[in-house]
Amino acid sequence: MxxxxxxxxxxxxxxxxxxxxxxxxxxxxxxxxxxxxxxxxxxxxxxxxxxxxxxxxxxxxxxxxxxxxxxxxxxxxxxxxxxxxxxxxxxxxARPEKKGIDSSASIAASVTIPQSIYIGAFTYIDENVKLGENVKLYPQVYIGENVTIGENTIIYPGVKIYHDCVIGSNCIIHAGTVIGADGFGFAPHNGSYEKIAQIGNVVIEDFVEIGANTTIDRATMGSTIIRKGVKLDNLIQVAHNVEVGNNTVIAAQTGIAGSTKVGSHCMIGGQVGFAGHISIGDRVNVGAQSGIPNNVKPDSTILGYPAVPAREFARSVVMIKKLPELRQTVDDLRKEIEALKKQLGK
Amino acid sequence: MxxxxxxxxxxxxxxxxxxxxxxxxxxxxxxxxxxxxxxxxxxxxxxxxxxxxxxxxxxxxxxxxxxxxxxxxxxxxxxxxxxxxxxxxxxxxARPEKKGIDSSASIAASVTIPQSIYIGAFTYIDENVKLGENVKLYPQVYIGENVTIGENTIIYPGVKIYHDCVIGSNCIIHAGTVIGADGFGFAPHNGSYEKIAQIGNVVIEDFVEIGANTTIDRATMGSTIIRKGVKLDNLIQVAHNVEVGNNTVIAAQTGIAGSTKVGSHCMIGGQVGFAGHISIGDRVNVGAQSGIPNNVKPDSTILGYPAVPAREFARSVVMIKKLPELRQTVDDLRKEIEALKKQLGK
Amino acid sequence: MxxxxxxxxxxxxxxxxxxxxxxxxxxxxxxxxxxxxxxxxxxxxxxxxxxxxxxxxxxxxxxxxxxxxxxxxxxxxxxxxxxxxxxxxxxxxARPEKKGIDSSASIAASVTIPQSIYIGAFTYIDENVKLGENVKLYPQVYIGENVTIGENTIIYPGVKIYHDCVIGSNCIIHAGTVIGADGFGFAPHNGSYEKIAQIGNVVIEDFVEIGANTTIDRATMGSTIIRKGVKLDNLIQVAHNVEVGNNTVIAAQTGIAGSTKVGSHCMIGGQVGFAGHISIGDRVNVGAQSGIPNNVKPDSTILGYPAVPAREFARSVVMIKKLPELRQTVDDLRKEIEALKKQLGK
Missing domain, CATH: 3.40.1390.10 (MurE/MurF, N-terminal domain)
Incomplete structure (x- = not known):
């Protein structure tokens, strides 16, 4: 054209x-x-x-x-x-829209298929899955039992969604992402570990976009929740029972440990790590590669490992750079004091 | 119920x-x-x-x-x-157990299938694969030639296991994980790199659980080994010829470089990085996001980049926070010395 | 043998x-x-x-x-x-070479297949894909519309390549890697975000090897480019419009943010993070876990967060270790000055 x-x-x-x-x-x-x-x-x-x-x-x-x-x-x-x-x-x-159901797809008998759907080759849909209008499931997707997917949502090739998870409408999930794998929960027992069954699910609300090869684990009990309008980049780890507030944006390779709650309208850089069981306020900005060990107040801008207010981080970086100079100053002062002492001792 | x-x-x-x-x-x-x-x-x-x-x-x-x-x-x-x-x-x-062999699965002629098995849709099993009783292979799994999988092991959708790898019994491997891809080995040659063939394998012992989208590379020669009872979270990188000792637990997004040996009963936080060719003792605890450049003694608790004993790390953090104060003190001392010098010069 | x-x-x-x-x-x-x-x-x-x-x-x-x-x-x-x-x-x-086309593969009518090809089970090839001689596509691979793959290239199980991408000859791409997913681009709009369509592609030149579960996003406009001879390890993130220069080697879990240009013959450690819109010179060495916020000159060796020349980093580490000692020295000097003042005041 x-x-x-x-x-x-x-x-x-x-x-x-x-x-x-x-x-x-x-x-x-x-x-x-x-x-x-x-x-x-x-x-x-x-x-x-x-x-x-x-x-x-x-x-x-x-x-x-x-x-x-x-x-x-x-x-x-x-x-x-x-x-x-x-x-x-x-x-x-302007790209031609994908339509129809590939004859190789494997669809359980109990699934009702809207006319407007696209289901690609080698995609597997288990029992009691509910699919909205205009849903697009690209090839090689796996949808476990009882999963619900809202209208207009696009699931790219090779995405795996475990049983009982709920995906909202108007979402986009990129290739290779895994939603609803077991949370990482084990109880120590005589020097080894016993698995704690993870019987919760993942709930993704509407208008969420998730990048490629990201992992969002199911809750131990209850739900891991990604709120409306959240945008997650590639290779992100979201652990069990985490909640990410609406319209929060998270860059690639960030990890959020179990049960942590991230507020709404946050902007999180890449490769950030959040400890478990903490609470991050709304409208928080976190610089790339930061490590967040504790709760963070709303409207903060933080950075570093462990993360501190951005201004404090910048000051520390300068201070550390000037340490050799500081050390020299201290050495000089020592010498001057020695000289003064000698003078006085005379 | x-x-x-x-x-x-x-x-x-x-x-x-x-x-x-x-x-x-x-x-x-x-x-x-x-x-x-x-x-x-x-x-x-x-x-x-x-x-x-x-x-x-x-x-x-x-x-x-x-x-x-x-x-x-x-x-x-x-x-x-x-x-x-x-x-x-x-x-x-209480969830209904998956059973039987999906008619769409692709199974090589030389493979013997136990009665108790589950093989899901679009799963591919290559020649000479050995499968134990009660093994469950979810849909879209890839099992390369000569792979062995022990009894009761569950392989979730989309897992890829390259040829010659050995998976123990009672293991769980979550969706999207790749086991046995080539180790990252290249020899410099006239400004470019020549691939070093990786002819070893990966051996996963019994009672190991591995999260989603994790990667464990095959050895150059010999085996990359994950010992009995190890628990690996999501998006972890295990390079060629690494060995992880029994009952060690590793949180998400941690990476272990080539030929490094991690001891048994260690607890490793998320986003930790281990250098290659080092040895980590038994019962070592490593804080999240740490970087480990050298050998670590058994029973250590370490943290930071580069990692130091946890107490030393905490002290450094406080010291760095107080650097502006220290600098002010040094400035004040300088002024006092100037004053003393003037007084003496009089 | x-x-x-x-x-x-x-x-x-x-x-x-x-x-x-x-x-x-x-x-x-x-x-x-x-x-x-x-x-x-x-x-x-x-x-x-x-x-x-x-x-x-x-x-x-x-x-x-x-x-x-x-x-x-x-x-x-x-x-x-x-x-x-x-x-x-x-x-x-000496391993037997894979050959032929599995009858379960799904290949669009417009695709011409060279005699020498291998196409594994459940692999999907969309319209107008161009495949070179001796290409090997393992099982469960996804190749979107208009993709080109050069001769002798090996694509391992479960790799997903989105539409319009170009893969060179003699490349190896390991299992689970995703090439050409949408770049992470959103425009803020009344407190939420609107997706910016990503209409560019990814171009991988010849002799490139890419590890498992790595993600390389398509460009917003134009191309994300991986130059000849580049070697990428597992779980690496390459954002939209990035360019990686020829024969550069990057270790696992490193991330490169959008529009950044990495030079040729660089050696990048694992878990490194590059900010977006920066330029890294040729022959740059970056230590593991470093964070690179700004442009880097050719032939540099850098390390740390934020990264500094390796020698400066080593010095800072020592300096920080010795902070308690420095603080003690300053305290001692203060006492000596107090003593001098007393002596003079007498």
Whole structure:
């Protein structure tokens, strides 16, 4: 599909500066824009690229005023970043939609299948599973007994969902993620360990997106809960009986130990570790690779191992860097004191 | 299934305080107990919940004496925690057992199948695989050539076990785990790398449980070994030629580099990293997120990056927190010395 | 298969010391060598094992001169380590090669299949996939639409490759790895988040090896790129629009945040975290568990959190260890100054 600058400007309610008839059929980043593609300028750090980019069209904010000649056609819009997101969505939706039930899928007799569903090859659906309208189950997915999946939810290839788990509507779960494996619970017994059965489940609310190869364990009793609008990246570990509050965003490889409660609207960096049985307030920001041993108050910004307020962390880093200097100062002072003592002793 | 307080008390050899005929059909945590469920009080931190819980029955230790009125029926037992574990096991065992061989499974001609086995849909079993009695292979499992799996072992959906690996009896391996992929071995050669073939295997002894999406690499030569009774959580990395000693417990996202030997009865926190070619003694405790560059003596408790004895770590944390104060003290001393020098110079 | 010491020496152009007719049928490590196996001595740390090993043959470097009696037959070669790698390769290649197309595989009509291919059971290949000669797709692999896979590439069980991705020739991708899942991109909108469609792809160049359960996300626009000869270990996270330069080696559980560019010939330890939108020079060495918040110059060796030059890190570690001592010194100086002041005040 090709569009002219004018067509795109009309769609985005923007204004064309330059050749309104130039055509594009793809999207590119401004630093490696090619002819026939549309790019955008949202971050001022990238402004210099606009004078050399080979992209045919560049979306810019209305207040952008070029300081040199620009070859590309410009489309001025209110918010270039949100407009490019809209266009990416358009392009993405242009892909043919998956539909129908692959004849190789294994579906238990008790499962009712909505007309609008997609079930891919080698996908396994056990007894009493409930599937909403427009659910998409890609190939090689496993859905255990009594699982419920809400409408419009997309489950990518190879996802495994154990029995009794509940997945909301409008969720996206990426390939290889495991939901509802047993929590890590053992009781010491004569030098070895006895398994504590994990009879709870996992509840994922609506509008949650989960990355690839992430693991969310079922609760010992009750539920491990991922609230509405949460976004989890790849390779994240969520232990049994954890609760993650609504609209919290967590970057890759972070781990949350058992029974910890993370608040809503938090932003958690990558490779962070939370101890078990602690409570993190709402709107907390945690820097990448931090270790959180204790409760955290709402609206905190913390960092480090163990995590401290970001300002304190920065100060410690500087202090540690200057330790050799501090040590030298102390040595110098010692010498001066020795000199003073000698002088006085005289 | 429903049980009365009296039936449960009889089973646990406990004593009923309150309505012996009240019935429950599920288990709950005391802080969110619902009518018709049984809960328990083991951790004194949670005692206050017993006066408000809506659970119909609460298991308590024999020495528990209420200080206020309690609505729930109590069952007094010798060890509430171990009793709840027993009950969770009962509930868990009440789930219908998986049996039989799914017609879609792909099983090589040379494999002998015990009558008691479960083999799920789309599971692949290659030549010369040996399967013990009561083995359960969930759907979409891959078992490479010459693999041996001992009796009563459960392999959850999507687990991949490469050729020649040996899995003991009474093991549990959760979904998405990969056992026996090639160790990470390359020889530098003219600025690029040549693969070193990994011809060893992985040996998992009896009573081992492994979480979801964990990876255990095959040895270059010989075996990567997970000893009897080891419990590994999710997303753990075990490199080639590692050995983990019996009854050691390792939390999620920990990584063990090549040829390292971890002792028996260790307790390793989450996100810990072990360097390669080192030896960790028996009964070592390692705090979460620690980095272990060198050998560790038996019976140590260590923490930090690089890890040090726990007490030393705690002291360093305090010291670093107080660095600004120390610096201020040094500045003050400098001024006093200046003053003294002036006074003496007079 | 069995070989005599003489046959092996001829193959490796080595010289036999001892019984040239002794036979071996496997390879072992020198510390646990068994009769009938061949072992090697490359690392001087292991020299003492040569006097007690039960291996029948040991490869040694030409300059090795025993100081005691050795039972094993020796084969002297120019480079024992590279010779053992050659032999491991031979053993590994002796395994029967997988061939043919399993009848249960699901292959879209538009896909052309080379004669030399292996496609395992329950593998799914979507429309317009292009497969090179000698490609091996193990069971339960998922290949999305328009994916290209170059000749001789091996894809192990359960790997998932999303649509539009490009895999080079002579690559190896281990079980459970996910390539091309959506990058983690969301735009804040009235307290929740809107997904930014990820319409780019992943490009893996030739001679790349990727471990098990690793995740490499597709680009928002353009490509996430893994250059020629890169080796990635298990459980690594590569975010959208990252580029990893040729012949860079990255150990397990490392994470690279979005749009970061890692140079060529780097060596990255395990559990390292790279911030997003930064640039790492060529030939950079990063110690395990480091956190990299900013750009790094070529030829650096860095370590720590945040990472600093390795020498500075080592110094800081010592300094922190000695903080109690420094504090004591400062206290002592304070007392001496008090004493001096008293003396002067008299």
């Amino acid at each position: 090709e569009f002219t600058a004018q067509q795109i400007a009309d769609f985005l309610q923007g204004e064309v500066i330059g050749d309104a008839q130039v055509k594009v059929n793809n999207v590119s980043k401004i630093e490696d824009g090619k002819p026939g593609t549309l790019s955008f300028l949202a971050n001022p750090k990238y402004t210099h690229y606009i004078y050399t980019t080979k992209a045919s069209i560049v979306l810019v904010n209305r207040d952008f005023e070029p300081e040199e000649k620009i070859t590309a056609t410009l489309i001025k819009v209110n918010d270039a970043y949100s407009c490019i997101a809209q266009l990416l969505n358009l392009v993405s939706q | 429903e049980f009365t307080a009296q039936q449960i008390a009889d089973f646990l050899q406990g004593e009923v305080i309150g309505d012996a005929q009240v019935k429950v059909n599920n288990v709950s945590k005391i802080e969110d107990g619902k009518p018709g469920t049984l809960s328990f009080l083991a951790n004194p931190k949670y005692t206050h919940y017993i006066y408000t819980t809506k659970a119909s029955i609460v298991l308590v230790n024999r020495d528990f004496e209420p200080e206020e009125k309690i609505t729930a029926t109590l069952i007094k037992v010798n060890d509430a925690y171990s009793c709840i574990a027993q009950l969770l096991n009962l509930v868990s065992q | 069995e070989f005599t010491a003489q046959q092996i020496a001829d193959f490796l152009q080595g010289e036999v010391i001892g019984d040239a007719q002794v036979k071996v049928n496997n390879v072992s490590k020198i510390e646990d060598g068994k009769p009938g196996t061949l072992s090697f001595l490359a690392n001087p740390k292991y020299t003492h094992y040569i006097y007690t090993t039960k291996a029948s043959i040991v490869l040694v470097n030409r300059d090795f001169e025993p100081e005691e009696k050795i039972t094993a037959t020796l084969i002297k070669v120019n480079d024992a380590y590279s010779c053992i790698a050659q032999l491991l390769n031979l053993v590994s290649q």
